[in-house]
Amino acid sequence: MNEYILSLIVFLPLLAALVLLFIDSKRAELIRAVGLVVALMTFVLSLSLPHHFVQGQKGFQFECLLLWIPQFSINYHVGIDGISLLLILLTTFITPLVLLASWTDIKDKVKAYIVCMLLLETGMIGVFVSLDLILFYVFWEAMLIPMYFLIGIWGGPRRVYAAVKFFIYTMVGSVLMLVAILVLYFAAQPEHTFDLIALTEIHPLTGWLGLIAFGAFALAFAIKVPMFPFHTWLPDAHVEAPTAGSVILAAVLLKMGTYGFLRFCLPLFPEASIACAPIISALAIIGIIYGALVAMAQTDIKKLVAYSSVSHLGFVMLGIFAFNMQGMSGSLLQMLNHGLSTGALFLIVGMIYERRHTRQIADFGGIARVVPVLTVCFLLATLSSIGLPGLNGFVGEFLILLGTFQVNPTYAIFATFGIVLGAAYMLRMFRSVMYGPLDKEENASLKDLNAREIAVLVPVILCMFWIGLYPKWFLSTMDASIQEVQGIVLRADHEGSNTTRQPLSGPAAPEVGPGGSFPVAVPPAPETGEPIAHLAPDDTSPPNATQDEGVGHRHRDATTNRIGEVTP
């Protein structure tokens, strides 16, 4: 059973979509209900994953390996670790909520809409469970199709432009990744393979080739994230997409980019990741500040939230490329946080839009008195987005900054500006929409949230508090997996410094950050068999031992090991 539960979760929505094709498209209520029930069933099924998931265990769980195209050794290989588990839960959690949220929003072509949503869910979960590069690529690309239809059919006035732009931008990155995947395949000796686990062990591409292949992967993911110079598709897609599309886009699709970095770029090309870390960190910081500044200038609420995503995802990237426990687990947590808070913001914007048919900040003002419940929800989502302590955003951002500071305080300082700016634009927007004089007549008769809308928002808000107040479960779920990824990068760094950068590593190593107690005498290269055990100090103590002290301190003894780059 454990073997097939993942496949069941992946393909249940697809099956339901196929069944829906045979239902008469006039029976809209029935179709909506089927969609919602299936999405809920998927969610319930996915809840069994954390129940059976063994925390602290390295490697992948619930693995399932079936031959698919044996001639090219392309296999149906799925499995999850702590990283993918959390993202799958986010996906299955968000999908029924957006289906419920768009209950009255979408009146046209309901059947096609629900089918697209279900196909999208299959694609998204598929991306997170794939352990075979081609399988991953298939889900990664196939998922574009329903999203493309969602934007293009049910979107706003410039929907076609936005949909095509979204599709083509993603394609450009991913086809180059495809070539890199093929190069990896042929570089893998003695047996060519597309299997992620095998490729991580064989580690076929190093040096220049590795750098180029890393570039191809990184481009694909950077476009998806989106990182700074590749972000221009995002505002268009977000603004034009229907509410459900925006929520899914923000909550899950963007996470595929950052997930791709964690799952593929770092383990497959650790040396190249280290080499490119300064560039990526710099782009992330530019993204943080640029996104925030542009968000500040927006007059459209949805566009403002869209640009805030660019800023927030910059934090995630910065954390990943800090290569230490705080930074990386902060990043993963921030992925979830961003999914929840930005998802909630988009949901609320959608609810407002449904009432007023405008998203211009200037068209509102003083509506807090008219719609008190909506105001409370909006406030919570806003505060979570700007990282108020006690809500989820704070935990993630704090861990990321903590991790980054140990590696490069300058980065952290610049990134902190992003938080300040974030508070500025979010709060300003909130004030002009909710407070002030109620001077527009149309706003006086706005209806407050109905039961359905409250039912959509309450689970999200509960999760915000959960992560904000007691993130232990999330952190201990991801712990072992993050350590594993970090271990691969650290090993590559030590190998690199032991062979080529010998003179640099000696003096630089002791100067690791404030909490750094990592031994200088790291065992040199040869033990490839069991690499991580020696390198990740957290591994020796049980995962739960340090966690109750509070978020900030739990990884105190995990250090940064960016030898040669540490400039305290």
Added chain:
Amino acid sequence: MTLPGTQPPFIQVIAVLPYIELLVFGILILLVSALSRGRNLRLVQLLTFAGLASAAYSSLSLWGQGRLQFDQSHMVVMDNTSVYVLTLLCIGGLLTALTATNFVTRQEKLRGEFYALILFCIIGMGVLASTLDLIVLFLAVELLSIGLYVLAGFDREKLFSNEAALKYFILGSFSSAFLLLGIALLFGASNGTTDIAQMLSAQPSPYLSLESFTVNTWPLSTVGWSLVLVGMAFKMALVPFHVWTPDVYQGAPTPVTAFMSVGVKAAALTALLRIMVATDLFAIEKWSTMLATLAILTMTVGNVIAIAQNSLKRMLAYSSIAHAGYLVLGVVAGGDPGMVSKYMGYQAILFYLAAYTFMNLGAFAFVIYAGADGDLSLDRCKGLGFRHPIPAAAMAIFMLSLAGIPPTMGFLAKIYLFQSVVAAGDTGLAVIAVLNSVVAVYYYLRVVVMMYMHESPEEKTVTDKSRGLLLAVCGCALVTLLLGIFPAAVIKIVQMCS
């Protein structure tokens, strides 16, 4: 070639049985059609299906028998590749016949001839795909071309159709002349043999012998092979020999265009593959460089010009040019001396041809379904998505498959092909090819955009709703999708071909 009288001729009729069957049924169709004055269309169609089915059956019964030859020469060889391609051609012919019902019914005269010509063309294509002899290669090219010239002008009342036929005929004859001259030069260069398989080992002609050259590098044979390749490139519509394609594709009746785009490509590429395997020609750098250049030009020009098209038939014409470019990449990879890439290139092309048959024929069938006056403009596609949900969904699948997006057969075909290119070490070529396929995504998606994301103000769609056509559209879509998800069986088959 054996001299008469020296020994009893060794003949294996079974190796050419499929062609004989096609011929017999073709003649039968002509007779029935002539006797009934074209009124007995049903019977003619039945005969067509029967002919195609029996040819496919008897060729399939030769699967796995090794290489059978008609006589001791290599004029017609029947191996797994021939069986595979011939079966594919029969499927193509069957789909064409299914889509053409309404078109043929509209014709006042010569109804049966349409089907007979299709069968004759398939003979030409099949022989082209299964010969190792340059003379037979020329004959096969002529056989299929002449049939297609007539078919292109089959809509006799229409100026466009006549124009297409004439253009195709004049340019086609011109290219045949190149082909023939090339063959003549090679005949001279290789001391009087037209057998491709023997050319490599043939002694250079004593009159022109130059010590330092082998047969493959000798100037005379260089010119000869160039001319042969020009002739083949014309048939495959490789840039810069492609100029006829858009006009002919647009002007010819749509079923003919569909048949032409799929069949000629399959036959000519298989012939190229045979030349590749028999002569090792493309292992020589100058030839592989030339082919690679042709491939890059063809992909790029085809894809870029397709963006500007408003007529779906013209767009598909340019897209077929682009796909010919991708296919030639497989020959470049297969020509590489490395064993892995050699087999992979060969298999990739065969797989791609199967994928292309279904997705392209399906797309053209949709053009027939939704089109008016023999063509379908992008504008007319507006709103079809929700007004004709099933055919439109099928068209969306074809477009995505042509663009190479999973989970379709077109995606796997591209992966297979690019894999062989990377295996041959030409990663740069693979990068150019994938970037090209991004360009292609734009115009393929535009059709989807028109169908699903634009509303049409009024119902103006006159559709051809014959049952055969719908069957062809849905069948192609199903195959494109299912073989895209479960391709292992087809891959196994193409691996047995090489």
